[in-house]
Amino acid sequence: MPTANTTIPIHGPVDLLTRLDSPDPETKLKALREIKNQIIGNRTKKLSFLKLGAVPAVASILSSYATEADSQLADADVSISNIIVQSAAVLGSFACGFDAGVRAVLDAGSFPHLIRLLFNPDEKVVDASARSLRMIYQSKLAPKYDFVQEKNMEFLISLINSECENVAGLGASIITHSCETSAEQRALCDAGVLEKLISLLEGSLSQKNATLESLAAVFKNNPEVISKFVGLENERAVEGSLSQRDSSLESPGTALKNNPESVSKFVGPESGSALSSIIELTKDRYARTRLLACMCLIVIRKASPNYLQDIGIKAKLVYLLLELLDDPGQVGDEAPFVFSSLVAGKEDLQKLAFEDNAINKFCNQLQKGQLHPKRLQGILLALADLCSKLEGCRLTFLSLKVLNQVIDALTHDCADVRTSACICLRSVTRSIKNLCAGYFMKEMFVIPLIRLLDDPSVSVQVAALGAMSNIVVDFTTRKSTFIQCGGIKQLVQLTKSMDSTVRFNALWALKNMMFLADDRCKEGIFLELTGSLLASLICGNDYSFWCFGTFRHDPV
Amino acid sequence: MPVRVEETSSSSSTSSSSSAPSQLSGENASGHTSPPVCTLLTVGQAFSGTQNVSSIQKDEAWRVNVRIQGCDLDHGYLCGTMEALNVPMADTPVVTFWEGEIVDGKNYTFFTGKWEASSEDDIRHWTKFPSFQPFLEQVKVDGGKSLDLNNYPYIFMRWKEQYFVNVGTDCGLTIAGFYYVCFSCTDGSINGFYYDPNSSPFQKLELKSTNEGRSGFSFSSYELQ
Numbered sequence A: 001m002p003t004a005n006t007t008i009p010i011h012g013p014v015d016l017l018t019r020l021d022s023p024d025p026e027t028k029l030k031a032l033r034e035i036k037n038q039i040i041g042n043r044t045k046k047l048s049f050l051k052l053g054a055v056p057a058v059a060s061i062l063s064s065y066a067t068e069a070d071s072q073l074a075d076a077d078v079s080i081s082n083i084i085v086q087s088a089a090v091l092g093s094f095a096c097g098f099d100a101g102v103r104a105v106l107d108a109g110s111f112p113h114l115i116r117l118l119f120n121p122d123e124k125v126v127d128a129s130a131r132s133l134r135m136i137y138q139s140k141l142a143p144k145y146d147f148v149q150e151k152n153m154e155f156l157i158s159l160i161n162s163e164c165e166n167v168a169g170l171g172a173s174i175i176t177h178s179c180e181t182s183a184e185q186r187a188l189c190d191a192g193v194l195e196k197l198i199s200l201l202e203g204s205l206s207q208k209n210a211t212l213e214s215l216a217a218v219f220k221n222n223p224e225v226i227s228k229f230v231g232l233e234n235e236r237a238v239e240g241s242l243s244q245r246d247s248s249l250e251s252p253g254t255a256l257k258n259n260p261e262s263v264s265k266f267v268g269p270e271s272g273s274a275l276s277s278i279i280e281l282t283k284d285r286y287a288r289t290r291l292l293a294c295m296c297l298i299v300i301r302k303a304s305p306n307y308l309q310d311i312g313i314k315a316k317l318v319y320l321l322l323e324l325l326d327d328p329g330q331v332g333d334e335a336p337f338v339f340s341s342l343v344a345g346k347e348d349l350q351k352l353a354f355e356d357n358a359i360n361k362f363c364n365q366l367q368k369g370q371l372h373p374k375r376l377q378g379i380l381l382a383l384a385d386l387c388s389k390l391e392g393c394r395l396t397f398l399s400l401k402v403l404n405q406v407i408d409a410l411t412h413d414c415a416d417v418r419t420s421a422c423i424c425l426r427s428v429t430r431s432i433k434n435l436c437a438g439y440f441m442k443e444m445f446v447i448p449l450i451r452l453l454d455d456p457s458v459s460v461q462v463a464a465l466g467a468m469s470n471i472v473v474d475f476t477t478r479k480s481t482f483i484q485c486g487g488i489k490q491l492v493q494l495t496k497s498m499d500s501t502v503r504f505n506a507l508w509a510l511k512n513m514m515f516l517a518d519d520r521c522k523e524g525i526f527l528e529l530t531g532s533l534l535a536s537l538i539c540g541n542d543y544s545f546w547c548f549g550t551f552r553h554d555p556v
Numbered sequence B: 001m002p003v004r005v006e007e008t009s010s011s012s013s014t015s016s017s018s019s020a021p022s023q024l025s026g027e028n029a030s031g032h033t034s035p036p037v038c039t040l041l042t043v044g045q046a047f048s049g050t051q052n053v054s055s056i057q058k059d060e061a062w063r064v065n066v067r068i069q070g071c072d073l074d075h076g077y078l079c080g081t082m083e084a085l086n087v088p089m090a091d092t093p094v095v096t097f098w099e100g101e102i103v104d105g106k107n108y109t110f111f112t113g114k115w116e117a118s119s120e121d122d123i124r125h126w127t128k129f130p131s132f133q134p135f136l137e138q139v140k141v142d143g144g145k146s147l148d149l150n151n152y153p154y155i156f157m158r159w160k161e162q163y164f165v166n167v168g169t170d171c172g173l174t175i176a177g178f179y180y181v182c183f184s185c186t187d188g189s190i191n192g193f194y195y196d197p198n199s200s201p202f203q204k205l206e207l208k209s210t211n212e213g214r215s216g217f218s219f220s221s222y223e224l225q
Helices: A013-020 A025-039 A042-052 A052-071 A076-095 A099-107 A110-117 A124-137 A152-158 A165-178 A183-189 A195-201 A205-219 A223-243 A248-257 A259-267 A275-283 A287-303 A311-324 A332-342 A347-355 A358-367 A373-386 A391-399 A403-409 A415-428 A432-436 A443-452 A458-471 A479-484 A487-492 A500-513 A519-529 A531-541 A545-552 B119-126 B130-144
Strands: B047-051 B061-071 B077-084 B092-101 B154-164 B178-184 B188-196 B203-210
Touching: A013 A025, A013 A052, A013 A152, A025 A042, A025 A052, A025 A076, A025 A545, A042 A076, A042 A099, A042 B203, A052 A076, A052 A099, A052 A110, A052 A458, A076 A099, A076 A110, A076 A124, A099 A110, A110 A124, A124 A165, A152 A195, A165 A195, A165 A205, A165 A259, A165 A275, A183 A195, A183 A205, A183 A223, A195 A223, A205 A275, A205 A287, A223 A275, A223 A287, A259 A403, A275 A287, A287 A311, A287 A332, A311 A332, A311 A347, A311 A358, A332 A373, A347 A358, A347 A373, A347 A391, A358 A373, A358 A391, A358 A403, A373 A391, A373 A403, A373 A415, A373 B130, A391 A415, A391 A432, A403 A415, A403 A443, A415 A443, A415 A458, A432 B061, A432 B077, A432 B092, A443 A458, A443 A479, A443 A487, A458 A487, A458 A500, A479 A487, A479 A519, A487 A519, A500 A519, A519 A531, B047 B188, B061 B203, B077 B154, B119 B130, B119 B178, B119 B188, B130 B178
Parallel strands: none
Antiparallel strands: B047 B061, B047 B203, B061 B077, B077 B092, B092 B154, B154 B178, B178 B188, B188 B203
């Protein structure tokens, strides 16, 4: 049976912006809703609206309606509240995962209005404002919150104490974004924020996730705060257990109460504490919560040698993070970075991961091709960390035939991916066994690396020099390959770089190039370098010992 | 250094499993420290000498050059190249790459536990070095796990050739065996015995440190990033 066509017409961006200007609140509201629906999760749409100036237009609506709501005190007009809620939602959506959007929202002056709206009597307005502010606080562009100031700390605590899920989550997000120094960590700790955050670990999914992130920020490199965190919780556990015991135990109990370290020994480092809550969250049904719990535990174990050092927790973290790698979304993109933070510089963990087939798992991902740049960057960094110390890892990596993918990544559009590919090659080329076999002194490695010496990004240049410094050690007579590809010319150019790290690494590569080089090679280097440049390098920078080392005892 | 493939040999010339730093054997939990840093056991250091490859039919010795290319004392790991100069069946000097296990009681003990070497084979070879004698009784008990070799003026090692650098595996030579090595920290001399059940027993390697490749007081060196 034919029915009436009820499809809602979709308006174009220009039309919608015109409707925003309408004096009719209903038209305005509909336009705001439609913009929100069009841009949600759609980066291209966000950009096109952004170019048309949608953000200042919406910000202006928010500002004027917020002022109007203030003047009405309590019981503001419902239509006013609806417009505020929708305009805040639109601004939040522009800011979500989109730095250009965050910048536009901040430039339009919406930030103080959104903060002011947190005090609005209408819960929906408060919730929408908090949600938008959370989006802003996910970006590095968000303003740093100075909670060392007493009033600011009070405000922050009022946020965390809020019954509203988004408001409490906002408090946690502010901590994640703004807590950087040990003084700030201590201030939060002294203000009792840890206790509040612990209670949020039992909240909703978004609260749990925001809390895990903020705890990681408060714990980072601060064993004192971690000890207090564990001690506070254990005190509760001890109090609970002591109340059921004979009064003769009162004495040891008192001793334990004032000594967090003794407490952790008494009840075991993880039992009955907030640590166990975090450990429990590694089994959560949501992948993101599991990832963030792992991240938090890694921060704790890295900062404090007293906790989470046993083989069981190490093996568990390795296993969980490798499992999360299979997540097709954002969690899978971020998992390699968290994995890297776990194994970087830790030979025991690298060995554990190696035994858990980590190399194979990361290489399998690489072979899938067409990876999101973030994921590709993370995988390359994880492989770099895994291959940084153990020859067994390097040999397994080389046997899995993924070098072509790494070489392709050297020419990736994203500078971070290029850097990571170089760092990965730097680790792999530490294999003396393969250097001796001349395995790396091949055009397939050398040519793209030499090209990267001209890269506009200094990080890429430095990383490329790192890989190159290893490759040129080559113990065979194949050093001529590097010279023929123009490598010496480039290295010498970089010894004149304005950037001291680039200069240092270029000299490092030249020094390694000289190792067991034949006279022809040494002549080539000296002709390119020239005596005058060598003299100026010796006299003019902090790395004169490198310059001496380059030609020392190896006269041409 | 490669040796001739004997008629009776059934081994191939391919390398066996790598004794890379990560692959530790004879590991124990005792808190031994690494051997003392010896200035003559560093990257770039060269040695030259001979390996006696005499058989019942013929007295023969090949000239040998060795250069250390990598050293990781924490992992008891050493590696380098070995060049055999007057090999009868080869047109050019034959270069091989070897990896070494330093007997430090932490990463490796005197017991090889692989490469077809029994503990009896180990003791039979180690006792050829006079400097090993003080350790004999303890090694019989635990392979030397409990010995403190930290300040001993000799360093005991095993060197295992892994691959040919400049010739193919069809060159008629084998690197199936390995060397028991004793290095003198005092004068940089190296004595070794090649062990391969399919080759002539106790082929003696004798090397002395040389100044080859250096013009001053140190070798050129490299540092990996």
